[in-house]
Amino acid sequence: STGDSWGIFTFLCAALCNLPALPALNCSEELGAGQSIQQTYDLTRYLEHQLRTLAGTYLNYLGPPFNEPDFNPPRLARAERVPSATVDLDLWRGLTDNARLAANYRAYSRLLCYLRVLDGQVGTAELRHRLAHFCASLQGLVLSIGGVMSSLGYPLPAGPAGPPAPPGAPAAPNDFLKKMDDFWLLKELQTWLWRSAKDFNRLKKKVPPAVVTLRLEARGF
Amino acid sequence: VSPAADPAVISPQDPTLLIGSSLVATCTVSPDFPLKAEDLYWTLNGRRLPAASYATLGPSTLSVALARLNGSRQQSGDNLVCHSRDGGILAGSCLYVGLPPEKPVNITCWSKNMKDLTCKWAPGTEGETFLHTNYTLKYKRRWYGQDNTCQEYHTAGTYSCHIPKDLALFTPYEIWVEASNRLGVAVSDVVMLDILDVVTTDPPSDVHVSRVGDLEDQLSVRWSSPPALKDFLFQAKYQIQYRVEDSSEWKVVDDVGNQTSCRLAGLRPGTVYFVQVRCNPFSIYGSKKAGIWSDWSNPTAASTPRSERAAGGCDPKGGEQNTTLRRELKQFFGWVKKHAYGCSNLGIKLYDQWRVWLQKSHKTRNQV
Numbered sequence: 001s002t003g004d005s006w007g008i009f010t011f012l013c014a015a016l017c018n019l020p021a022l023p024a025l026n027c028s029e030e031l032g033a034g035q036s037i038q039q040t041y042d043l044t045r046y047l048e049h050q051l052r053t054l055a056g057t058y059l060n061y062l063g064p065p066f067n068e069p070d071f072n073p074p075r076l077a078r079a080e081r082v083p084s085a086t087v088d089l090d091l092w093r094g095l096t097d098n099a100r101l102a103a104n105y106r107a108y109s110r111l112l113c114y115l116r117v118l119d120g121q122v123g124t125a126e127l128r129h130r131l132a133h134f135c136a137s138l139q140g141l142v143l144s145i146g147g148v149m150s151s152l153g154y155p156l157p158a159g160p161a162g163p164p165a166p167p168g169a170p171a172a173p174n175d176f177l178k179k180m181d182d183f184w185l186l187k188e189l190q191t192w193l194w195r196s197a198k199d200f201n202r203l204k205k206k207v208p209p210a211v212v213t214l215r216l217e218a219r220g221f
Numbered sequence: 222v223s224p225a226a227d228p229a230v231i232s233p234q235d236p237t238l239l240i241g242s243s244l245v246a247t248c249t250v251s252p253d254f255p256l257k258a259e260d261l262y263w264t265l266n267g268r269r270l271p272a273a274s275y276a277t278l279g280p281s282t283l284s285v286a287l288a289r290l291n292g293s294r295q296q297s298g299d300n301l302v303c304h305s306r307d308g309g310i311l312a313g314s315c316l317y318v319g320l321p322p323e324k325p326v327n328i329t330c331w332s333k334n335m336k337d338l339t340c341k342w343a344p345g346t347e348g349e350t351f352l353h354t355n356y357t358l359k360y361k362r363r364w365y366g367q368d369n370t371c372q373e374y375h376t377a378g379t380y381s382c383h384i385p386k387d388l389a390l391f392t393p394y395e396i397w398v399e400a401s402n403r404l405g406v407a408v409s410d411v412v413m414l415d416i417l418d419v420v421t422t423d424p425p426s427d428v429h430v431s432r433v434g435d436l437e438d439q440l441s442v443r444w445s446s447p448p449a450l451k452d453f454l455f456q457a458k459y460q461i462q463y464r465v466e467d468s469s470e471w472k473v474v475d476d477v478g479n480q481t482s483c484r485l486a487g488l489r490p491g492t493v494y495f496v497q498v499r500c501n502p503f504s505i506y507g508s509k510k511a512g513i514w515s516d517w518s519n520p521t522a523a524s525t526p527r528s529e530r531a532a533g534g535c536d537p538k539g540g541e542q543n544t545t546l547r548r549e550l551k552q553f554f555g556w557v558k559k560h561a562y563g564c565s566n567l568g569i570k571l572y573d574q575w576r577v578w579l580q581k582s583h584k585t586r587n588q589v
Binding site for chain 1: 227228231234235264266267268294295296297298299300302309310312313314315375379
């Protein structure tokens with residue numbers, strides 16, 4: 001099973017480095033877990049920035065009151081599908097590294113699914129283009145978190161599809177409720193990115209860069 | 222505790238309306254909720270609607286009357302919302318107010334190297350329908366075959382589509398565009414064409430521009446015929462355009478014909494010129510029709526030599542040289558009319574011969 005995690009980590013590293021995964025990985029950088037965490041942190045900040053523009057454009061497309069700064073509609077039952085980032089502070093502090101990473105991994109995998117459904121629907125060409133770009137970056141984040149987990153020896157959480165909400169399942173019954181769902185999706189995305197930055201900051205302090213170093217050489221795949 | 226039922230229901234839910242129409246919407250609070258009609262109010266796109274337009278239809282039902290609606294503020298629909306007194310949202314309905322689409326117009330198509338077909342069109346009139354409008358390009362072979370739908374959109378701008386394969390030559394196609402939105406459908410006029418009539422090609426490749434010996438006012442341009450068409454029977458027509466480095470005015474040489482080289486004359490000495498060439502696949506398979514001009518090749522630069530004896534030259538001299546040259550050219554054309562048989566191909570060679578003759582005669586004149 002060490003072989004498996006090697007394989008996974010190699011693949012994830014390749015995805016991160018944008019190199020072909022086969023045959024020999026000339027990934028001569030030593031990606032210590034500490035550095036992976038730093039990269040993941042950087043990625044969440046980048047996504048936060050990207051989201052600001054995307055959300056602005058999307059909310060303008062939804063129209064007022066959705067794009068008003070103080071808009072705060074009720075979070076209806078169906079919106080519970082989207083994993084919430086807000087959590088009790090003590091609970092958050094007490095999370096193990098594994099649990100912390102797993103929560104992030106699961107959340108972004110789910111959010112990515114919902115975002116992709118959004119992308120398939122009506123909207124302007126500009127919006128679809130921005131959404132596609134954001135989804136690609138978000139995919140990168142999921143891979144990056146997976147990479148960190150593997151480098152620390154944690155198993156990846158079971159498939160992102162997990163519990164309910166395959167695309168067919170209860171979509172919003174009318175257009176207005178769908179707009180509310182979209183609003184909350186973007187809101188949760190924002191909150192998660194804000195929270196992840198804190199999660200990864202915390203992890204950075206607990207995993208010094210020098211301790212866990214994995215060297216990647218041409219392994220003749 | 223989030224309730225299972227929605228707090229309220231709006232009717233009509235997400236209606237589609239023509240611009241200028243009126244609407245009466247009702248908000249009915251769910252029986253689980255302790256709210257009465259007088260606790261409710263309406264907003265449209267975030268703006269509170271005047272209480273004067275409300276009417277109480279029941280203990281927990283409030284209606285609002287909207288008159289002469291304008292086109293939707295955003296294509297996702299106007300947001301009509303029923304609120305409780307404290308501002309909370311109870312329910313909402315998206316209003317789609319607009320116009321049915323107009324017939325798309327100005328369909329133009331071109332085929333790159335006879336392999337595919339790209340078409341573009343324009344929405345009818347000003348195109349603002351306020352509703353999301355879908356465009357579908359359809360095509361079929363005249364007299365037989367079923368309708369086909371184009372799949373790859375936006376390849377050459379918003380209103381365009383690309384058909385990558387399975388196109389037949391020597392047969393007319395009918396092409397049209399259907400525009401549809403929530404309020405209706407509009408179909409463009411049918412355009413009929415044969416792929417062979419709208420062929421374009423890549424620009425000529427390997428464009429080289431070089432000096433002609435020491436001649437200060439000439440440059441020689443050479444290029445290759447676009448390779449993609451080498452297997453097809455066609456004649457190419459070429460056009461050259463050139464400009465001085467610091468000018469934006471292009472001069473076009475039109476009568477280049479079928480050759481893959483040309484000499485530019487009457488140029489300024491010691492000047493850098495940018496040259497581009499384009500190709501028109503004329504008379505594909507003997508069709509006698511012109512195709513569509515390719516894009517211009519990337520500009521190639523070259524400079525005319527500056528003669529040493531013009532070292533002390535300044536503008537007046539240059540001007541003089543120009544008028545002298547023009548006079549000479551006029552004389553030359555007169556001479557050509559008399560002695561050549563109007564073959565533009567031979568024009569430049571004759572011109573050179575004539576220049577040589579002229580210089581000889583100048584020498585003899587100056588010697589006298």
